[in-house]
Amino acid sequence: MNAQEIIDLIRNGESSTTQFKPDVSNSESIAQEIVAFANSKGGKILVGVDDKTGNIAGVEFRDIQRINNLVATAANDHVKSPVYVQSETIQIENKRIILITVPEGTDKPHTDKDGLIFIKNGSDKRKVVSREELARLLQASGNLYAEERIIRNSSVEDVDWEKFREFYEKKYKESFEKESLERYLQNLRLMEDGKLNIAGALLFGRNPSKLIPSFYISAVWFRGTEITNQEYKSSENITGTADILYRKAFDFIFSKLNKIQADQPFNSLGIPEIPEIVLKELLVNAVIHRDYFISDSIKIFMFDDRIEIRNPGKLPNNLTIEQIRKGLRRSRNSTGFSVFVVFMLAEV
Structure with a gap:
């Protein structure tokens, strides 16, 4: 200077x-x-x-x-x-x-x-x-990922082993042995010393809302264009593994969208006012990139003129809005977790 x-x-x-x-x-x-x-x-x-x-x-x-x-x-x-x-x-x-x-x-x-x-x-x-x-x-600093935090009151008994078997055989193209379930999970960094981590519970937990009760989706369809405490059209707390959160959140939003003509003939089926691919991308990002250090729900707010999806946490690792506009990307959670989620949601 x-x-x-x-x-x-x-x-x-x-x-x-x-x-x-x-x-x-x-x-x-x-x-x-x-x-x-x-x-x-x-x-x-x-x-x-x-x-x-x-x-x-x-x-x-x-x-x-x-x-x-x-x-x-x-x-x-x-x-x-x-x-x-x-x-x-x-x-x-x-x-x-x-x-x-x-x-x-x-x-x-x-x-x-x-x-x-x-x-x-x-x-x-x-x-x-x-x-x-x-x-x-x-x-x-990349020395800790929230989804790798161990859930102390968990065990291999909390794993939906049939769900894991289906995932394992599809992704790795090899047979699954139930007696090796704990070893598979540890090799994939979803379990440590017989305890599930947050990623393991989110992906393959038998009852995720019991192990991680704050990690769900709160969806509300409001009347009008502002949040009110008095009146809404529909409300739902969505719980389950990552794929269930994604599927039920998509169904909640999609079923309530207007279907517009969009220059089509009179007898044509209406087109959703928000394309399916846009909703799917937003919901995948909501599940992958939320801050799992914060014990709070993902929130979906539907209004007459817009949809808001609010994730717990701020932009990760000092990322700014200006950097996003320039195409810069930074991951909050580990690459391995993101790969798992994307693979599972592709099957939904």
Whole structure:
């Protein structure tokens, strides 16, 4: 960055990606700041700027090497896993500022030397204490997938083995041996130590609503164009395995769509106002790409003028609307899970 860009940055004040420090003298303290930036979206630390007033105090020439060595030691020895930070000295108004650039971490969650996890919270930082936040940090780095979480009160007895047999023989073109069911599931990463994970229950559970009661579809057909608490035309809570969720959700929507003439002859059958292929794609995406860390239902809201499908969770892994418009794609859940779901739904 050049001097003018630094001045503009200072004028805008501290934020979740920018921090000011008049000096750096404690490696443990700066390590926590590096951890917070690395666990968030990365950021810049300007050393030599008063964090209360934004005034440029500058750094003495004799302190430049000391600060750089201290920051490097903090990033390498007091941050786990280490983070590679860059520093440069920039002169502004005859004063020197050290610009430290911290990248977004690739091995989240990063911790300080005591194992504490920090993230940015506006211009400040805070400790991560909830399991949900920790899980999302692991998910963002690809070290944990929600659908691989183990269901502690499950066993191989909770598997619909006939459903699994049908899937296994169709996909792998080989005979299925019931006594090897647990081994098959473990090889496919659907079970561990005799316990199903969320993916296993969603795909082949005998009674998924018992094992994972929050993972269902809530479908409501409202009167008019707004949500009301008083009146609706139809409502249904859809439960079951992934293929059943998909099929029943499609039936709920499709049966209520208007069938339009669309320039056809008078005696022709009407065409659904929303093409079948569009509905199928939306519902497949809803099942595959929802956030399984969040215990909540997928919601389908039908109105006179539109259909809304609402998934638990935000866009995955820092994906933005602008990136989606440019064609960028990122998966929230594992590729293996997506393959299983797509294969099963293709059979519906």
